Amino acid sequence: MSGHWSTWADALRHDILLGRHGSGSNENRAALGGFYQELMLPGFPGGEAPVEFDNETNAISGQQLKLAGEEGEIIALMDFSLSIGSETSNSASGGFGGGRRITSRPFLHSATPALPFITNADKASLYDYGMDWQISKINTVEDSILRAKPNSGNGYYGGGYTVENGTTHVIQNEIPVLPPISIASLSHAYLGGFSMAKAIPVGEDPDNDTFWFKSGPVNNPTGVTYQRVTASGQNGLAPKMGQAIGNSYAHPNIPADEAFTTKARIYDLDEGSFEVPFVDHSYLANKALWDEFFFSSIAPQPAKVPLFGSSDRTAKQVADDFFFNGKSLPNRRIQHYKGSLNKADFDDLFTQQSDYTDGLADKIAAHLMVNGAFNINSTSVEAWKVFLSSLKGKPVAYLDGGASPKEFVTEGTTVNPGSLPGAAPVKTSEMSSPNSPPEQWRTGRELTDEEVGQLALAVVKQVKLRGPFLSLSDFVNRRLDGNNSPFALKGALQAALDDEEVAINASFRTPSRMLDAETATIPGFKFPDAAKGPIAYGSAPYVDQADVLRHFSEQLTPRGDTFVIRAYGDSIDEKGKVAARAWCEAVVQRVPEYSDPANEPHQKQAELTESNQKFGRKIQIMSFRWLNSKEV
Amino acid sequence: MLKYPLACLSFFLFSLACFGQGDQISLQFVSFPKLGKATPLELIVGEGKTINVELPTNCLSPIYKVDRQKQWLLGKSTTDDEGKLAFETYGKINALTSSEQLILVVRKGSNDSDGFELIAMSNQKSQFGGGKYFFMNAAKVDIAVEIGDKKVSLKPRTHTLVEPNPSKVKGKRKYLYTHLHFRKGTKAVPFYSSTWRFSKKARCMVFLYHDSHTQQLRTHTIRDYIQ
Numbered sequence: 016m017s018g019h020w021s022t023w024a025d026a027l028r029h030d031i032l033l034g035r036h037g038s039g040s041n042e043n044r045a046a047l048g049g050f051y052q053e054l055m056l057p058g059f060p061g062g063e064a065p066v067e068f069d070n071e072t073n074a075i076s077g078q079q080l081k082l083a084g085e086e087g088e089i090i091a092l093m094d095f096s097l098s099i100g101s102e103t104s105n106s107a108s109g110g111f112g113g114g115r116r117i118t119s120r121p122f123l124h125s126a127t128p129a130l131p132f133i134t135n136a137d138k139a140s141l142y143d144y145g146m147d148w149q150i151s152k153i154n155t156v157e158d159s160i161l162r163a164k165p166n167s168g169n170g171y172y173g174g175g176y177t178v179e180n181g182t183t184h185v186i187q188n189e190i191p192v193l194p195p196i197s198i199a200s201l202s203h204a205y206l207g208g209f210s211m212a213k214a215i216p217v218g219e220d221p222d223n224d225t226f227w228f229k230s231g232p233v234n235n236p237t238g239v240t241y242q243r244v245t246a247s248g249q250n251g252l253a254p255k256m257g258q259a260i261g262n263s264y265a266h267p268n269i270p271a272d273e274a275f276t277t278k279a280r281i282y283d284l285d286e287g288s289f290e291v292p293f294v295d296h297s298y299l300a301n302k303a304l305w306d307e308f309f310f311s312s313i314a315p316q317p318a319k320v321p322l323f324g325s326s327d328r329t330a331k332q333v334a335d336d337f338f339f340n341g342k343s344l345p346n347r348r349i350q351h352y353k354g355s356l357n358k359a360d361f362d363d364l365f366t367q368q369s370d371y372t373d374g375l376a377d378k379i380a381a382h383l384m385v386n387g388a389f390n391i392n393s394t395s396v397e398a399w400k401v402f403l404s405s406l407k408g409k410p411v412a413y414l415d416g417g418a419s420p421k422e423f424v425t426e427g428t429t430v431n432p433g434s435l436p437g438a439a440p441v442k443t444s445e446m447s448s449p450n451s452p453p454e455q456w457r458t459g460r461e462l463t464d465e466e467v468g469q470l471a472l473a474v475v476k477q478v479k480l481r482g483p484f485l486s487l488s489d490f491v492n493r494r495l496d497g498n499n500s501p502f503a504l505k506g507a508l509q510a511a512l513d514d515e516e517v518a519i520n521a522s523f524r525t526p527s528r529m530l531d532a533e534t535a536t537i538p539g540f541k542f543p544d545a546a547k548g549p550i551a552y553g554s555a556p557y558v559d560q561a562d563v564l565r566h567f568s569e570q571l572t573p574r575g576d577t578f579v580i581r582a583y584g585d586s587i588d589e590k591g592k593v594a595a596r597a598w599c600e601a602v603v604q605r606v607p608e609y610s611d612p613a614n615e616p617h618q619k620q621a622e623l624t625e626s627n628q629k630f631g632r633k634i635q636i637m638s639f640r641w642l643n644s645k646e647v
Numbered sequence: 648m649l650k651y652p653l654a655c656l657s658f659f660l661f662s663l664a665c666f667g668q669g670d671q672i673s674l675q676f677v678s679f680p681k682l683g684k685a686t687p688l689e690l691i692v693g694e695g696k697t698i699n700v701e702l703p704t705n706c707l708s709p710i711y712k713v714d715r716q717k718q719w720l721l722g723k724s725t726t727d728d729e730g731k732l733a734f735e736t737y738g739k740i741n742a743l744t745s746s747e748q749l750i751l752v753v754r755k756g757s758n759d760s761d762g763f764e765l766i767a768m769s770n771q772k773s774q775f776g777g778g779k780y781f782f783m784n785a786a787k788v789d790i791a792v793e794i795g796d797k798k799v800s801l802k803p804r805t806h807t808l809v810e811p812n813p814s815k816v817k818g819k820r821k822y823l824y825t826h827l828h829f830r831k832g833t834k835a836v837p838f839y840s841s842t843w844r845f846s847k848k849a850r851c852m853v854f855l856y857h858d859s860h861t862q863q864l865r866t867h868t869i870r871d872y873i874q
Contacts, residue, residue: 061860070684073703082872086846087820090870107863114863154681154705157825157843157853157868165814165824165842178826178840 037284046284054136057116058095058148075154094153096160099127100145102449102550103175104527118534118546119145122187123553124266126205126257134280139268139539142546143254173456173554174449182453186555188257189433194314196346198304199261199564200434206259206296207252252294253278258553259296260304261561261568263493263506266295267546268539271504272497274298276541298492305487309569311383312346313337331365338382348570352384354608373617381607381616388572391490392483399471404428404464405567413439413458428467430562431459432555446522446556455556466519473511481507484573491564500544509560513548519558523549576605581642598642603634670715672742675770678702678752678763679785679854681867688737688759691720697734702752707871716742719750721763738763745769751806751852753785766806777847777873780809785856786864789830795823795845801855813845821845827855829864838864848873 037043056062075090083090100121107114118138119125125145133144153159162177163170171181188203195201254268269276275294281287313334318327328336336342338351338361356364367374389402407428412420413436423439431440437457443466446455462470481502484490494502501510512520522528530550535543551557564571579602586595607616610633611626620628678685681704689697692713700721701708722736737759738752749770755762768775775781784790784801791800795811813821827839843851854867 069705072687072701073683073685073705075706078874079706079872082848082874083870086848086872088844088846088849088870114861155851155868155870157841157851157870158866159841162839162841164840165822165826168842177838179836179838 043284058150091156138537180449186457196312197568199561201260202561265545270541312344350386377617427461469517473514477507602638673747674711676708738765740765747771781852791828793826
């Protein structure tokens, strides 16, 4: 006999939320049956047919069941497993648990910190949910998909569900223990969700080109909005994904030339299909953040965080020490620019901490500058090499199972997926397989000079191909260009990291670690090329763009504020001959103050006086010298 | 495929019958690879006599009490082109002397007519009793087994019987830490790790094979509880 589809689906329903229901009409029952069938098929061996139970001659006898029970043991008949997706390839050993049944990118687009509401069963939609379910008839619990490390009982994840490729400890997201110093540090924030909410447009503001959705469970409108995403990724705009900020991977369910689209969902069969917004969280967040905000590193330094050396200072004290006592900030590239700021004004400024507009957050930037900003439009390989090697030889703090951080001094350049890795960094040459060494899933990487050099060369290649970049978000984001797939697939830095000539991620480009070629042919994908490439995008061992940016993104600029200006003049006699020639050089710096003091530095273009709109901010001459002819 | 006209077999079978006259053997069968529906086959149990025996794949068959034979022949009675009864032998093995024997029937193909390899084992509790593990490597690669305190390696198409001691005892419960590896070049790649329950009242048969559909290396385990 065969199990009824709804019986199989019940197993799924107990563990995750099947977000499709309806009244008990025959039509709805038939439709639900079809939905269950479509949903469950990928979980069966071969993805084609339900498990056939054995006939009588091949069944396990009741006597055996009884004897096993007397021994306190269980004889298994069927195994249903529901797992968060892992990198595991379909050819992995270890039984049906070794492979993967449902195509996803489990650490990026399909990251599932919270259980999804599954309302669509087509393969393109299953990519969004990130769950992997498998069903198989088994004979004993020894054949179960549930593999655990003997003694500890820990299961396997990361590279796979079995000991062959998996590891017992994986860090996919961190709860920050340190205040962020880079926008890319926000990559661990969950921006989107996939809730049961039905999006109902309730208002539009054409002037600002914005729209709002009020959402609530169908047939039970509560007025509760589901726009806000919980820390675990519930609610909010679809799709649920991880590692959005700072990364730039295109989503296969969003057209190449769009940053958002809509997707049909069926939650209530009686109400039918409705469209919900479906957005490229990376693109939109990067667009909103990188050109408007930065982290000053003026933040509390609580004593209970050992990394601060028991500093135990409030943000105000950190700022006081920085501005008036000669101490540096955690981000030492940030320099103060006091201008006319005195202590009394400064103290007054800190009373405006909770004013989100025209308050401290807006105004403090007028007193901060970046020392040694790096222009993203640089086409100097050497300059990029030096910049990307900023952390070369620097000690790395990490946790190794205990509560107190340890320190590891690297020879190479570290790239970390978080602020406090769970092991000492791993070299590329040490990564011999998806789980060897296992530490690769909970720490960062130590890059060699050669790898940094390869990356610098590849970045310059991308700068020349795509530049000049007009803003930081332009550099960070992919291009919304339907006619240029490489530009639309990922941003410049990620394209450099994934360059064939760059060895950093080379081990992830073997066939068993890439999405199958057929994946891109899944019907329904709107950008099929985005469904090609490594599965492990967004994971700890894969070096993503955000991993690189988190260390020094506050140094990057699309345009410098310091300029070297050279001029020359001729003195011509009455006959028109050059009597004398002079050369001079000035180093000038654009400073926060506007030329017309009527405006404060934090005010935006539209708020400026006519004079300031024309002439902008002041330029200060930092140095001046005459040049001789040999210097020209 | 061997075909013995029954008449021609008479002397042979008679001699077999004489060999074990009055001596009853307890026979059980199990077959591999696993099938949803394993069809019974005929076993020659004397001159011109056959019985149907079941060849389950996920448990041991019922016990068949038969006269001792020199060889165990499994197959199917057919009629040849001339209309004479014949016995089509799918697999055979020399019988053991043990009064309790377990015949492992390994299919060579997807159809019964592709033939079987038979492996005869003593089924006496002193030989294959509780707490013992029979491993068969039906895969295409070398396999290394670590189970409890025992380590064995198996070339393809070989088998072994292991009697491990528990890795851990917690009250009445005993556990075996089990690791399986396959050879990849000069390396042993782990592909299975788990903790198995250990019981002196259960014996296990573990088949290691490559799934014909997915080509994945996997296990098929039969746990037989002894009364």
